[in-house]
Amino acid sequence: MTRRIVIDPVTRIEGHAKITIHLDDDSHVVDARFHVAEFRGFETFCAGRPFWEMPSITARVCGICPVSHLIASSKAGDALLAVAIPSAAAKLRRLMNLAQIVQSHALSFFHLSAPDLLLGLDSDPSRRNVFGLIAAEPELARGGIRLRQFGQEVIELLGGRKIHPAWSVPGGVREPLAAAGREHIRARLPEAKATIAAALARFKALLDQFQEEVEHFGRFPTLFLGLVGDDGAWEVYDGALRLTDSEGRIVADNLDVDAYRTFLGEAVQPDSYLKSPYYLPLGFPEGIYRVGPLARLNVCSHIGTPLADAELKAYRARGGRVVTSSFWYHYARLIEILAGIEHIERLLDDPDVLSTHLRAKADVNALEAVGVSEAPRGTLFHHYQIDEHGLIRRVNLIIATGQNNLAMNRTMVQIARHYIHGPTIPEGVLNRLEAGIRAFDPCLSCSTHAVGAMPLHVQLVGPDRSVLDETWRD
Amino acid sequence: MRAALIREHAEVVVVGYGNPLRSDDAVGLCVAAEVARRHRPGVVALAVPQLVPELSASIATARLVVFVDARRGAVEGAIAVDRIEPSETDPFSAHASSPRALLSMTRALFDATPEAWLISVPAVNFKFGDQLSPTARRGVDAALVAVETLADVATRAPALTGL
Numbered sequence: 001m002t003r004r005i006v007i008d009p010v011t012r013i014e015g016h017a018k019i020t021i022h023l024d025d026d027s028h029v030v031d032a033r034f035h036v037a038e039f040r041g042f043e044t045f046c047a048g049r050p051f052w053e054m055p056s057i058t059a060r061v062c063g064i065c066p067v068s069h070l071i072a073s074s075k076a077g078d079a080l081l082a083v084a085i086p087s088a089a090a091k092l093r094r095l096m097n098l099a100q101i102v103q104s105h106a107l108s109f110f111h112l113s114a115p116d117l118l119l120g121l122d123s124d125p126s127r128r129n130v131f132g133l134i135a136a137e138p139e140l141a142r143g144g145i146r147l148r149q150f151g152q153e154v155i156e157l158l159g160g161r162k163i164h165p166a167w168s169v170p171g172g173v174r175e176p177l178a179a180a181g182r183e184h185i186r187a188r189l190p191e192a193k194a195t196i197a198a199a200l201a202r203f204k205a206l207l208d209q210f211q212e213e214v215e216h217f218g219r220f221p222t223l224f225l226g227l228v229g230d231d232g233a234w235e236v237y238d239g240a241l242r243l244t245d246s247e248g249r250i251v252a253d254n255l256d257v258d259a260y261r262t263f264l265g266e267a268v269q270p271d272s273y274l275k276s277p278y279y280l281p282l283g284f285p286e287g288i289y290r291v292g293p294l295a296r297l298n299v300c301s302h303i304g305t306p307l308a309d310a311e312l313k314a315y316r317a318r319g320g321r322v323v324t325s326s327f328w329y330h331y332a333r334l335i336e337i338l339a340g341i342e343h344i345e346r347l348l349d350d351p352d353v354l355s356t357h358l359r360a361k362a363d364v365n366a367l368e369a370v371g372v373s374e375a376p377r378g379t380l381f382h383h384y385q386i387d388e389h390g391l392i393r394r395v396n397l398i399i400a401t402g403q404n405n406l407a408m409n410r411t412m413v414q415i416a417r418h419y420i421h422g423p424t425i426p427e428g429v430l431n432r433l434e435a436g437i438r439a440f441d442p443c444l445s446c447s448t449h450a451v452g453a454m455p456l457h458v459q460l461v462g463p464d465r466s467v468l469d470e471t472w473r474d
Numbered sequence: 475m476r477a478a479l480i481r482e483h484a485e486v487v488v489v490g491y492g493n494p495l496r497s498d499d500a501v502g503l504c505v506a507a508e509v510a511r512r513h514r515p516g517v518v519a520l521a522v523p524q525l526v527p528e529l530s531a532s533i534a535t536a537r538l539v540v541f542v543d544a545r546r547g548a549v550e551g552a553i554a555v556d557r558i559e560p561s562e563t564d565p566f567s568a569h570a571s572s573p574r575a576l577l578s579m580t581r582a583l584f585d586a587t588p589e590a591w592l593i594s595v596p597a598v599n600f601k602f603g604d605q606l607s608p609t610a611r612r613g614v615d616a617a618l619v620a621v622e623t624l625a626d627v628a629t630r631a632p633a634l635t636g637l
Contacts, residue, residue, distance in 0.1 A: 142584065
């Protein structure tokens with residue numbers, strides 16, 4: 001008789017999901033699935049709206065990474081206008097996107113995953129949270145809180161508010177950075193650098209304790225997708241799309257984002273609202289690829305700032321030129337925070353960031369466009385078709401978390417097969433399943449355009465599809 | 475808001491929170507916006523969608539924190555002004571918390587317990603919209619009076635030690 005384990009809801013992730021684990025008659029894991037049971041439908045209700053409104057509408061897909069949607073949407077809008085935006089506007093958008101990566105990664109590491117990493121995956125669940133972290137590691141917890149605040153403040157100084165700033169628009173940005181704002185950001189850089197240096201040192205010292213998790217938390221070959229700069233450098237705002245494999249070979253480079261449908265397919269699964277994009281030339285599911293911090297560090301040749309490049313060198317010395325374990329998303333995330341801080345510092349030294357020439361003005365000059373940027377969780381695509389009056393006819397959003405869907409499912413199978421031996425799930429194993437998902441830092445509100453906070457539900461399912469065991473957590 | 479952000483170490487922090495697209499739920503945001511517009515020395519107003527963890531860093535150095543929120547079912551026309559203390563039992567997440575839980579986090583992280591009050595403003599309409607009901611509009615006026623009174627007392631009192 002087949003049996004099934006259900007984990008519902010998955011905790012400490014952005015959104016609401018459940019996991020089911022299918023067992024055979026001998027209680028061996030035969031399959032595991034990550035289900036996202038929420039739906040919002042932004043792509044539908046945006047139809048009919050003026051494309052000028054899309055940055056501020058789509059920013060409301062998410063309260064954690066609204067800037068990502070703001071940037072990708074604005075870039076699509078630039079292309080509809082067929083304008084090259086002023087260089088200062090591009091630099092300020094880049095600055096805001098870097099701040100977004102810093103604050104979002106800080107949330108993921110310090111608030112959501114650090115309790116597992118620093119207190120232990122088998123530690124007392126009642127203490128395995130941010131308050132437990134504060135008690136055990138007060139300096140690190142305080143630094144993490146202030147690091148996120150730093151990123152949020154940069155966003156607020158540019159956009160006027162932390163959440164859903166209506167600042168980046170087709171053609172550029174609305175407001176300049178004030179000199180006082182620049183100095184405020186500068187003054188906070190040393191503390192931000194010190195915090196991430198301490199976190200990196202702490203994580204690297206801990207990594208050897210997690211060898212089993214490194215081995216079984218989503219360690220398998222896939223493709224990796226991300227933007228790179230002209231010289232192959234780490235890139236989050238512009239640049240070219242690159243796809244590499246697990247051997248480090250470039251599978252495709254300078255991909256034409258306007259033709260993304262020629263290289264990306266979007267599969268739909270019957271048990272989840274989360275789409276499953278794949279690399280079309282390899283088919284489904286062989287075209288599985290990963291995006292986000294791990295992928296960005298795999299596809300780039302270097303980062304381009306001294307401290308982050310030194311950390312990247314150490315990362316590759318330890319994990320290899322291409323890292324395939326999804327547990328290393330945490331490590332990659334910390335290096336990206338450092339890269340973000342250093343790139344912010346560099347941008348602040350550019351006198352152009354105080355320029356008030358920020359917007360190119362034009363009317364509709366194209367009826368279809370795609371905007372691409374790197375969100376904290378990976379590459380983000382906004383594809384709009386409009387009529388001659390600028391009204392939206394069709395929208396397609398390809399979200400980072402969706403692009404990791406196949407990898408998250410495969411990660412669940414790998415963790416379940418390694419840790420589950422019988423028809424019940426010990427708490428520590430339950431937490432490992434959740435932690436396997438958390439490593440990807442999924443944002444399900446974004447990826448399904450769904451409402452709500454994110455708890456977890458795990459089900460253990462038998463061969464006859466009966467539920468043998470299930471656990472819920474809020 | 476941008477100017478307020480740069481002015482750190484305010485004596486009084488007013489935190490209005492709610493959803494600006496849910497009609498009366500925005501009442502706390504409206505109060506915070508008006509407080510910010512008045513530019514009272516030593517007073518900073520923050521209008522935020524939710525009480526997130528990093529707010530603890532913003533309120534840790536204040537002498538007085540005043541939270542302003544909408545409350546369904548309150549007696550119409552009567553705001554409630556309650557002294558609040560940190561609570562470790564109130565729910566807390568990376569996205570949202572209660573004022574008491576935020577105070578608890580502030581105490582745990584920064585060893586700071588600012589005097590704190592919660593002003594609850596009567597609200598009757600939480601449907602989609604960006605307009606306040608007459609009930610909530612009256613509550614804004616009353617809440618502003620309460621904020622001014624609390625700020626008067628706090629800024630006249632001798633400085634607290636240990637913050």
